[in-house]
Amino acid sequence: MNGFFDIPSDLQSSYAGLIGGHMLEALVPVLVGLLLALPIGLLCVRFGWIYPPVLWTTTVLYAIPSIAFFVVLIDYTGLSRTTVMIPLCLYSLVVIVPAVVDGVRSVPEETNAAAAAMGIGTVRRYLQVQLPIAVPAIMAGLRVATASSISLVSVGSLIGNQGALGNLLTTAMLYHRPLLAVNSVVTTAVLAVLIDALLVLLQRVLTPWQPPSSRRAGRGRSTIPGPTRTPESVS
Amino acid sequence: MNVLNFMQSFFSDGSHWHGYDGIPQRVWEHIQYTAGALSIAAAVGLPIGLVTGHTGRGGNALAFVSAGARALPTFGLLVLMFVWLGLGIVPVMIPLVVLAIPPILITTYEAIRTVDPSPVDAARGMGMAERKILFQVEVPAALPLILSGLRSAAIQIVSTATIAAYVSLGGVGRYILDGLYQRNYEKVAGGAALTAVLALLVLVLFWAITRVAVSPGVRRRRTV
Numbered sequence: 006m007n008g009f010f011d012i013p014s015d016l017q018s019s020y021a022g023l024i025g026g027h028m029l030e031a032l033v034p035v036l037v038g039l040l041l042a043l044p045i046g047l048l049c050v051r052f053g054w055i056y057p058p059v060l061w062t063t064t065v066l067y068a069i070p071s072i073a074f075f076v077v078l079i080d081y082t083g084l085s086r087t088t089v090m091i092p093l094c095l096y097s098l099v100v101i102v103p104a105v106v107d108g109v110r111s112v113p114e115e116t117n118a119a120a121a122a123m124g125i126g127t128v129r130r131y132l133q134v135q136l137p138i139a140v141p142a143i144m145a146g147l148r149v150a151t152a153s154s155i156s157l158v159s160v161g162s163l164i165g166n167q168g169a170l171g172n173l174l175t176t177a178m179l180y181h182r183p184l185l186a187v188n189s190v191v192t193t194a195v196l197a198v199l200i201d202a203l204l205v206l207l208q209r210v211l212t213p214w215q216p217p218s219s220r221r222a223g224r225g226r227s228t229i230p231g232p233t234r235t236p237e238s239v240s
Numbered sequence: 241m242n243v244l245n246f247m248q249s250f251f252s253d254g255s256h257w258h259g260y261d262g263i264p265q266r267v268w269e270h271i272q273y274t275a276g277a278l279s280i281a282a283a284v285g286l287p288i289g290l291v292t293g294h295t296g297r298g299g300n301a302l303a304f305v306s307a308g309a310r311a312l313p314t315f316g317l318l319v320l321m322f323v324w325l326g327l328g329i330v331p332v333m334i335p336l337v338v339l340a341i342p343p344i345l346i347t348t349y350e351a352i353r354t355v356d357p358s359p360v361d362a363a364r365g366m367g368m369a370e371r372k373i374l375f376q377v378e379v380p381a382a383l384p385l386i387l388s389g390l391r392s393a394a395i396q397i398v399s400t401a402t403i404a405a406y407v408s409l410g411g412v413g414r415y416i417l418d419g420l421y422q423r424n425y426e427k428v429a430g431g432a433a434l435t436a437v438l439a440l441l442v443l444v445l446f447w448a449i450t451r452v453a454v455s456p457g458v459r460r461r462r463t464v
Contacts, residue, residue, distance in 0.1 A: 189319075
């Protein structure tokens with residue numbers, strides 16, 4: 006009962022079950038965040054004046070610690086996974102919306118003009134011309150959002166058995182079994198790295214026109230994926 | 241039933257304003273954690289970012305390290321350090337520093353690296369020493385971006401330092417966590433409001449630092 010993968014029965018999940026729950030709680034919010042961020046980003050690019058207020062609202066929301074969010078939400082969604090997923094979704098919006106806006110804004114004017122001249126309408130132009138070109142920028146944001154989301158799920162263990170791998174942490178504290186905490190941290194980190202690698206692969210697939218060697222760019226160009234305006238993340 | 245009502249009753253309760261569990265004491269603890277973690281992270285991240293940015297070497301290693309640091313769950317790290325090292329300030333500082341280093345490191349590297357190469361070449365052509373080029377040409381030009389990296393790190397620390405309360409330390413997270421266990425939503429809302437206010441204060445502080453420290457010529461060009 007002291008092996009690395011032995012999970013105490015009070016967690017009511019196997020090791021694989023915890024991982025599955027963790028993935029569900031971490032990735033669904035990012036996906037929802039991405040789906041919400043695409044139309045919001047479109048609006049922010051079309052009507053420049055709504056971008057600053059959107060940015061301010063999301064930054065203030067970001068500054069609220071997730072535990073506080075959970076407690077406010079318990080009244081509405083109970084001690085459930087939804088309560089953990091709603092704040093995570095909001096946090097990923099904060100990272101993804103600027104990434105979408107920056108990416109779409111970086112589309113060359115000639116490209117937009119060419120698309121307009123070919124008679125491609127606004128929505129189709131957004132989906133078929135601007136978004137594909139913005140993929141590297143959006144992916145950078147998505148990677149940051151995913152990493153922080155995977156890390157944040159653990160905090161859900163503060164509101165009962167909702168933190169997936171984070172539940173191991175509370176049990177580790179309760180019974181003073183450091184190995185459980187090690188398991189939780191290592192597994193979470195490995196998951197984050199694996200998912201990040203998958204996202205990098207996905208980006209390669211989505212941007213076939215970019216040779217891998219272009220990642221090693223000269224001075225004055227960014228070599229590191231990730232928005233330079235690092236988002237203000239939270240616990 | 242309203243969050244604003246909760247906040248109002250929390251802040252208007254006189255007993256919350258003094259003593260060991262008073263707002264000034266908790267806020268002061270929170271500021272101490274934040275300042276401590278930010279100083280350590282800056283002491284580690286800034287020099288490395290400046291040197292790698294100047295030489296242009298080690299960017300991939302940097303990306304790797306910061307991705308790794310980002311993958312580490314902050315809350316998990318906190319509990320792990322607590323279980324290993326016991327109660328104290330060190331187990332709280334380690335996760336906060338690990339959290340703050342990637343934004344500082346990456347932004348500093350990027351800031352120095354994306355400085356317009358022509359003034360740098362001009363300085364080199366005039367025979368300036370490399371160290372002088374870094375501190376007199378590149379750093380002033382890159383300062384807005386470097387400060388924005390520090391600002392992100394500071395805000396992350398402010399809102400993450402609330403979890404220090406989970407391992408029996410202070411800070412405004414105390415209110416959130418105690419309120420959670422006592423089902424006292426006034427406390428939770430008050431603690432959350434204090435965190436948000438502290439985060440906004442960090443924004444204001446960095447805005448002020450940018451006004452003072454960034455040379456007007458650089459500021460005019462960067463209207464971000």
